[in-house]
Every structure is written in structure tokens, then in C-alpha cells.
Amino acid sequence: MHSTDNNNDSNKAVKSSITHWQMVAFSAPSIGLVFLVGPINIVQGIYAKYFGVPLTTLAAILLLCKLFDAFSDPLLGIISDRYRVRTGTRKPFVLIGSLALIVSSYFLFIPPDNVSTAYVTFWMLAFYAASTVKQLPTFAWASEMTMDPVERTRLFSVLTFIGRIGGVLFYLVPFLPLFTTTAMTPEVLKVSVMVGAVLILPGVYVALRYAPNGPYLPQEKAVKKKSALVSFKEAVSVFKRNKPFQIFVGAYMCIGLGGGMYYGMFFIFVDSYLGQGEAYAKLTLVGIVGALILMPLVYKVILRIGKKKTWILTSLATISAILYTGQLRPEEDVFVSLVVLQIILLFSTVSLPIITMPLLSETIDYGLLSDKTERRGLYFSVYSLLLKFEAALGMALGLAIAGWLGFDATATTHDEASGFAIRMAMVWVPCVFTSMGFFFIWKIPLNERRAGIIARRLEGRALREAEQRDSLALSPAL
Secondary structure: OOOOOHHHHOOOOOOOOOOHHHHHHHHOHHHHHHHHHHHHHOHHHHHHHHOOOOHHHHHHHHHHHHHHHHHOHHHHHHHHHHHHHHHOOOHHHHHHHHHHHHHHHHHHHOOOOOOOHHHHHHHHHHHHHHHHHHHHHHHHHHHHHOOOHHHHHHHHHHHHHHHHHHHHHHHHHHHOOOOOOOOOOHHHHHHHHHHHHHHHHHHHHHHHHHOOOOOOOOOOOOOOOOOHHHHHHHHHHHHHHOHHHHHHHHHHHHHHHHHHHHHHHHHHHHHHHOOOHHHHHHHHHHHHHHHHHHHHHHHHHHHHHOHHHHHHHHHHHHHHHHHHHOOOOOOOOOHHHHHHHHHHHHHHHHHHHHHHHHHHHHHHHHHHOOOOOOOHHHHHHHHHHHHHHHHHHHHHHHHHHHHHOOOOOOOOOOOHHHHHHHHHHHHHHHHHHHHHHHHHHHHOOOOHHHHHHHHHHHHHHHHHHHHHHHHHHHOOOO
16 A cells, blocks of 8 residues: 655555555546536537627637647646656646636636627636646646556546546536526526535645555656757657557547537537527436446446457447437427437546546557656647647537538527538538547557556566665765
């Protein structure tokens, strides 16, 4: 069992297991985090419907903000790695990012009545930047907390499960007696920010106090300060040298591009096109609870058939759900169909980090075999950069296609041309991108057996380095 003295256990080179309590402690901030970031997929619909911001304007803002956020990730990743090398921890980033997220969420989700383009752009930039400062070091921290592939899968399962509890709580907010409707409105977002702030702070304290930094640290020598330009070149170099990492990113980008288009339009589809705005929170809540119940099944399936095959199965479920969405029409009674749809979609969504984050960690381990420098933060930053790029492109492309083809989110009725516009933006084009991801998933060369071999080699190397340091420390001075 780990000692709670995190500065000491972070420098041990011998692998040790993490307890279930430590997994829960590490995951505790995710309840408040998911609660605070929950509105980000519907905020564009709120701005379009209640504040009259055009969809094409929102598309441009989202693209600008996400691209700026993405290209700052490598610098943050390197800063996080250097801090980890010097101090043995990444915890200050989690604290700073969480506090900044509370502030930026308040201003983004509670805008003034006469909201301007500049206002939306500034606070969306701040929101994404704060989220990155919190999340990127968190994922690197999780990856280095344990080297065991099964233990990593369990850790990310716990992290995802606890985070989805925050999602359940967020979608319960519209049912509070404070509101006259269960629709997602600006008033709901206002209350959500307050509750999210209350939830995230205790979780951050628990994580910082009880979650270990991790026993594995590839090197201890200090790294000289480099410019942002050198940092970006270093990120490109890391990406080019690691083929499994390249293939993994290709798979995630294809699936993420389709998902970004679909999920960026889903709230607008349900609220504005189908006219089911009051049912949105209810059906999403049912979907999240259903997905949480089914989530342990994903963990067992991963252990039985492996992460790659499970990823393919969940991606097939996602494509089926997206295609089914294209069959729904506003004149029909679609509530039951939407509930089933949400369960499938959220099951796939909550399964994704359980599958991909351990798989990503294994591709990083592969790269570290030939590189003794602490680079987990940099790897996760490159992954985050590309992920945000495709998410930004996906969300912006979906909004732009719908806007260009004439879809009006403020309209109360929609003709066939309007239906064609939104289905093109969130069904047909996303299916093409998502299907392309299957090729890359199948080509990923790592499996559970190879990941175990890589982990043992890294641990053996770290143990030898530790023994060499101990020998030098015991040698008499010349």
C-alpha cells in the first residue's frame, strides 16, 4: 500500500498497487468537474435560442477558441512534466485549474442580456484554458499512478463512473422546484454553476490529500527551460517517433470528428427541431443512469476480449444510434425513441475513456522505451491538441453546415429543407467520419500481452536506475 507521503512515494522506482480508496479519492473532483462542464454541449443552443447569436457566429467562436486552446497544450504539457520532475507531483495544476474553471463557468454560463460576440469569445477561451489546466495534468497523473494495464483500466473505470454521477446531478437541476419548466434555460445554468462550485472544491481537497502521485518517475535530472517554439517542435518530434501513438490518434480523431458534429448539434436537434426541450433533461438523465448501470459490463468485456475489439463494438453502437437519429421527425411521438437513443449514446460515451485512456497510456509507455525523459504530460498534450482540433472542427462544421443550409434555431416550426439541413450536419456527414475510425482502431499494434511486456521493461529500467543512484550515493567521495 502507498504511503500518504506523496513526495516520497513519487520517487520510488518499484511498482506498487493503488488501493480502491486511492482510486476513489483521485476521481472525487470529477463529480464537480462534469457538473461544471456539462452545459458546454448545450450552451451554444442557449446562446442561439435565448440570446439570438447566429449559428455561424457560434461556429466561428468555437473554432477559434478550441484551436487557441489546443495549440497551447504542448507548452502546458512540458511545464507539467518539468514540475513533476522537480517536485514529484502534478497536484498544483489540478487546484489552479479547478478554481479558474469555477470563475470562467460563471461568466460563460451566466451572460448578460446584451451579450456580445467578444464576451462569448473571451469567456469561452477562459473556460477551455481552465479545463485544460485541470484535465491535462490529471490524465498524465492517472497514467503514471500505476503501470499495470488491468489496474489502469480499473482506475479509468472508477474515474468515468464517478464523473457520470456529476452528470446525473446536473440533469436533476431542471427538476428543482425553483423552476416552472424542466427545459434547459439560462436560469438552470445559473443554478448549475453555483452547485458545481460547491461540489468540485471538496473533491479537489480529497484528491490532493489522499491520492498518491505514483511510484514511477523515469528520470530525476532537471530539464533546462525552453522557448514555446522549441516546446512545440518537441511535441511534433514526440508524435513522429511513436507509430502506435500516431495510429491511436488517427482513430480518435476520425471518431471524435464525427462525434463533435453530432453532439454539438444534439441539443439543438432535440430542443429546436423536435420541440422536446422540456423533455431534454429527463431523457438525458434516464440515459445517464442506464449507461451507469451498464458500465460494469464494459469493464468485464474489456478484460475478456481486449480494448481494441471493445472499442470497435461501442463505435458500431454509436453509428447505429446516429443513423437512427436521422429517422426521427418533429411530428412524431419521439420521447421513447430518444430515451433508447440516449442510453445507447451515453453507453458508448462513458465506455470511451475506459477503453481509450488505458490504451493511450500504453502507446505512451511504448514511446518511453526509447526515451528516458519524463514526457507523459507532453504526450497527453499532443493528444489533447489533436483531440481539441478535431472537436473544434467537428462542432464548428456541424453548426456551420446547419446554418449554411438554412436551419434556424429560433424557429418554432421546420419544413423538409430545415430537416435536411440538420440531418446533414449531425447524421450523414458524422457517420462517414466515424466509420473511417475503424481502419485505424484495427491497425493499432498493441494488445494486452505486449502492453504488459512494455510495462515490465520500463519498471526494470527504472529499478536499475534507482539501484545505480543508490550505489553512487553510498560510494565514498573521491
